[in-house]
Amino acid sequence: MESHALPARGVSGFVIADALNDPFYYLVNFESVLDWVRTHHHDLLSADETAFVHDFVQLPRVSRALLVRMVMRKGELFRRSKLVYDEIGPIDPACAPLIEHGWVEREPAIELSTLFELATRAELSRAFRPWLERPGGRKAALLAQLAEQFSEARPFGEWLPASGDALYRLTVMPLCERLRLMFFGNLRQSWSEFILADLGIFRFETVELSEASRAFHSREAVDRYLELHRCRERLEGDESPAAIAADVPAVAEDSVWLRARRDRLLYRLARESERGGDYATAVTLYADSHHPDARLRRIRVLERLAQYEQALQLAGEAEAAPESDSEAQQLMRIMPRLRRRLGLAKRPPADTGPVDTFELTLPRPLHGSVERAVRDQLQQFDAPVHYVENSLINSLFGLLCWEAIFAPVPGAFFHPFHTGPADLHQPDFRQRRAALFERCFQWLESGEWGEVIRRNRVAKQGLQSPFVHWGALDETLLERALAHLPPQHLRRWFERLLQDIRANRAGFPDLIRFTPEPPGYEMIEVKGPGDRLQDNQRRWIEFCRQHAMPVRVCHVRWAKA
Numbered sequence: 389m390e391s392h393a394l395p396a397r398g399v400s401g402f403v404i405a406d407a408l409n410d411p412f413y414y415l416v417n418f419e420s421v422l423d424w425v426r427t428h429h430h431d432l433l434s435a436d437e438t439a440f441v442h443d444f445v446q447l448p449r450v451s452r453a454l455l456v457r458m459v460m461r462k463g464e465l466f467r468r469s470k471l472v473y474d475e476i477g478p479i480d481p482a483c484a485p486l487i488e489h490g491w492v493e494r495e496p497a498i499e500l501s502t503l504f505e506l507a508t509r510a511e512l513s514r515a516f517r518p519w520l521e522r523p524g525g526r527k528a529a530l531l532a533q534l535a536e537q538f539s540e541a542r543p544f545g546e547w548l549p550a551s552g553d554a555l556y557r558l559t560v561m562p563l564c565e566r567l568r569l570m571f572f573g574n575l576r577q578s579w580s581e582f583i584l585a586d587l588g589i590f591r592f593e594t595v596e597l598s599e600a601s602r603a604f605h606s607r608e609a610v611d612r613y614l615e616l617h618r619c620r621e622r623l624e625g626d627e628s629p630a631a632i633a634a635d636v637p638a639v640a641e642d643s644v645w646l647r648a649r650r651d652r653l654l655y656r657l658a659r660e661s662e663r664g665g666d667y668a669t670a671v672t673l674y675a676d677s678h679h680p681d682a683r684l685r686r687i688r689v690l691e692r693l694a695q696y697e698q699a700l701q702l703a704g705e706a707e708a709a710p711e712s713d714s715e716a717q718q719l720m721r722i723m724p725r726l727r728r729r730l731g732l733a734k735r736p737p738a739d740t741g742p743v744d745t746f747e748l749t750l751p752r753p754l755h756g757s758v759e760r761a762v763r764d765q766l767q768q769f770d771a772p773v774h775y776v777e778n779s780l781i782n783s784l785f786g787l788l789c790w791e792a793i794f795a796p797v798p799g800a801f802f803h804p805f806h807t808g809p810a811d812l813h814q815p816d817f818r819q820r821r822a823a824l825f826e827r828c829f830q831w832l833e834s835g836e837w838g839e840v841i842r843r844n845r846v847a848k849q850g851l852q853s854p855f856v857h858w859g860a861l862d863e864t865l866l867e868r869a870l871a872h873l874p875p876q877h878l879r880r881w882f883e884r885l886l887q888d889i890r891a892n893r894a895g896f897p898d899l900i901r902f903t904p905e906p907p908g909y910e911m912i913e914v915k916g917p918g919d920r921l922q923d924n925q926r927r928w929i930e931f932c933r934q935h936a937m938p939v940r941v942c943h944v945r946w947a948k949a
Contacts, residue, residue, distance in 0.1 A: 404582050411475035412449065417582040418456045419445065421571050424803075429570045432607045440563055443489060450475075450482040455491060458556070459564045460579045465498070467506060467544075468554040483556060496557040497541035504531050506555070507548060515548050570610060573603025573802050573810060575617055581805045593794045593851050595801040602802045603810070609646060612637050616646075616653055629657040630669045644814055645799070647678070655679035667693050680711055680890070684718055691726065700726045712888045713927050741933050743921075744940045752946040758916040759898045762942055766901060766912075772868065773901045773912075778894050779860035780869060785882045786855025787841040788831065790848060792824035793855070808854035818886045825886070832875040841870065855893070869900075872908035880935050895924030897939055910938035917945060 405416035422441050425433070433441070444452060453476050458466055471479045486492040504512065504527050512530055513520070520533055544555035569575055581590070604610050615637045622632050636654060639647045658673035667689050674686035683706055690699035703722055710716035720738055727734065753761045763773045774780070786793065793809065794801075797820050800809035811817050818825060831837040845866065850858055885892050897911035911932065913925055921929070921941065932939040 407582075412453055414460060414579065414582075415449070415453045415456050417579065418459070419452075421567065425567050425570050428602050429604070432570065432604060432610060434607075437563060437566070440491075440560065441567075447485050447489075448482070450477060451485040454479065454482045455486055455558075455560075458492070458558045459561065464558045464561050465496075465502065465506060466556050466558070468556065469551075471556075480554075491558070491560045493557040493559055495543040495545055495555055497543055498547070498555070499541050500534060500538045500547075501531065503544070503547050506544070507551075511548055511551060515550065566610065566614070569613060570602075570604060571803055572805070577805060590805075591851050592805055592807070593848070593853075594804075595794055595806070596796045597801060597804075598796070598798075601796070601798065603799075609640070609643055612639050612643070612646060613649070616649055619653055620656075623653075623656060623660065629660040629664070629673075630666060633657050633669065633673055644816075645810060648814065651677045651679045651682070655682050655685075658682065658685065662689055680715075680888075683711065684715055684722075687722060691722075691729075696726055696729045700730060712891055713931075714888070714891050714923065717923055717927060741930070743929055743933075745943060746940060747943045747945060749945045749947050758944055759914045762912070762914045762944060763899055766899070771901055771903050773899055774865050774868075775898060776860065776865070776896070776900050777898050778896045779857035780865065780900060781878075781881050781896055782855045782885070782893055783857050783861045784841060784869060784873075784878060785885055786853050787844045787848070788837055788878075789825060789828040789882070790844045790853075792821045792828055793853070795821055795824055797821060807852040812854055813890045817889065829879055829882070832879050835875075837875055837878070838870040841866070868902045872902045874907050877907065877935070877937055880931075880937070884931060891924060892928075895922065895928045897925070897928070899942075907938065910940065913939070913941045915941060915943050 404420070405413035407413040410416065422444065426441050430438070444455070447455075453473070454471070457471070457473060457476070468479050476482050483492055483494070487494055498506075507515075509527055509530070512527065516530070516534055519537055520530065522529070522533070544553065545551075565575065568579070572581075604613070615635070619632050619636055623629065633654070636650065636657070639650045641647070654673050654677035658670045658677060661667075661673060662670040662685065670689050671686055671693070674682045674689065683702065687699050687703050687706070690696075690702065700723075703719055703726060706715060707719050707723065710719065724734065748762060748765060750761050750765060759775050759777075763775050766773045795809075797809065797811070800811050800820075802810070809817070811820070828840075831840050845861070848856075897913040899912040899914060901910050901912060903909060913921065913929065915921065929939050929941070931937075
């Protein structure tokens with residue numbers, strides 16, 4: 389492999405090219421991925437993949453660069469005239485070794501519809517003028533006129549001989565996507581992660597990675613992920629959910645995060661079936677999914693099918709062992725309705741207690757939100773008010789528990805570009821780090837918590853985090869929070885957050901007012917005219933009420949002009 393004199397930076401021991409000074413930065417990054425995969429996933433590579441990783445680095449640099457440029461672009465077909473890169477130069481000689489290896493095909497036969505995606509309307513109008521009744525108009529109209537006359541695939545040069553252009557097809561895109569998947573553990577993250585990291589736009593925590601730090605431990609797991617991904621693509625292409633469901637693969641029981649991905653797919657297929665009126669398919673798919681909301685949706689569909697006894701039985705099982713506060717809250721609405729349908733006696737309503745409210749009449753602001761208008765109205769010198777919504781408590785949790793969140797737990801981090809642990813939303817997330825979280829909570833008991841949060845705010849400033857909102861946590865807000873918020877209240881918030889991170893990261897009241905009298909603060913949820921409390925907001929308000937944490941709801945009315 390040719391050496392690069394220009395400097396490169398490292399993230400968790402991983403080399404990232406200098407995107408501003410090295411014209412071949414993308415090639416350096418791609419080769420770093422190949423080296424990583426060869427080192428950490430060699431036992432998962434097929435013979436073809438191993439040969440590609442070995443042979444690629446033997447090619448001339450411009451040939452390697454051209455292949456990577458194509459891999460990082462959209463699609464697999466490229467007109468030569470569109471492949472213009474100063475650092476690569478003439479395309480045909482750079483592409484010749486790629487064609488020789490079979491990684492690129494020159495002048496593949498393409499259908500007329502594909503030609504219309506690659507060519508301009510002017511080119512098409514000129515080339516097909518003798519066959520067009522109406523040469524003008526949109527591409528779709530031109531294609532409709534020609535579709536029956538030109539049904540056979542042809543090379544690009546035969547379709548548009550006057551263009552003087554050529555067409556290349558990348559044949560190794562599936563292989564390269566597989567390598568990207570093995571590196572990132574998902575197909576959501578792209579090659580742009582390297583550039584964003586190098587430019588400092590995204591900065592990531594350094595987590596020690598070991599042999600156990602990889603997303604996949606078998607080739608079968610990679611295959612299952614790709615099958616699930618193809619099913620998701622088919623769903624986004626408006627294919628029938630029932631047809632897709634038949635191809636959803638089974639997943640090994642020990643692949644927790646892969647099973648979670650399968651559960652999400654089944655849930656989405658069920659929701660689409662339900663929206664389309666296919667309730668029988670929806671019920672079956674909900675039953676097969678362990679997605680957090682699947683059981684409730686199944687109850688609702690059984691209700692739509694007038695299968696009230698089955699719905700009540702399932703609701704009773706859920707009521708006896710709810711999966712979350714959200715499920716328990718919604719069951720409180722469903723159960724009375726089902727019991728009424730079956731002629732059963734009413735049960736006394738659950739005691740949720742009154743919500744403390746107050747009203748404000750304000751002039752409608754010309755700019756800004758209703759929350760900021762209330763903040764400005766309530767602002768006092770000795771009782772400052774901040775608009776924080778979900779940012780403050782999440783950020784304090786993220787800073788206090790940084791060590792636990794970014795602990796090198798096996799399977800949590802497997803590349804240097806994680807914004808948070810891969811198992812963040814798994815049921816055993818806290819359990820796998822129980823001792824670390826308990827240590828963090830002990831700082832609340834000992835009084836060290838403020839210093840830990842201050843220290844991490846400085847040391848970790850700007851690093852990606854699933855909890856910390858850097859832009860919202862200025863020093864004034866932080867110091868007021870540390871001075872006024874009781875550590876006992878913080879622990880209760882943090883404990884509830886860990887019970888269901890996906891659901892409980894949101895729903896916090898909009899404003900916090902710091903007060904000189906105990907307990908030192910109150911939280912205020914703002915509702916403008918016609919706005920109502922959302923379910924997750926009701927749950928947080930009820931939680932605060934149960935634990936004597938001060939929270940009120942402010943209903944705003946606009947003053948008449």
